[in-house]
Amino acid sequence: MRIAYRAESLIDAHLVKDALERADIPAFVAGEYLTGAVGQLPALDYIAVLVPEASLPLAEQVVREVEASLVEARQVLGETEDDPDAPCWPALG
Secondary structure, three states: OEEEEEOOOHHHHHHHHHHHHHOOOOOEEEOHHHHHHHOOOOOOOOOEEEEOHHHHHHHHHHHHHHHHHHHHHHHHHHHHOOOOOOOOOOOOO
């Protein structure tokens, strides 16, 4: 298994994992249970999404697409966080 994505949060890791599985790429979230031991600290470098080595090239493409969607969604949230009528989270591609 190879690391396809290092996640900033558990939610991001599962978004990537789900996208990979929709593309028929088996994926595993490593370090998921370590976040409880870290407490309130950020989970950077603890959570990663792993895929089989043979699937890595295709997985990298899927990860780029998810990352682009996350960046876009966070930009929308940043622009609308003062708007009480804005959706809580925009739909990701």
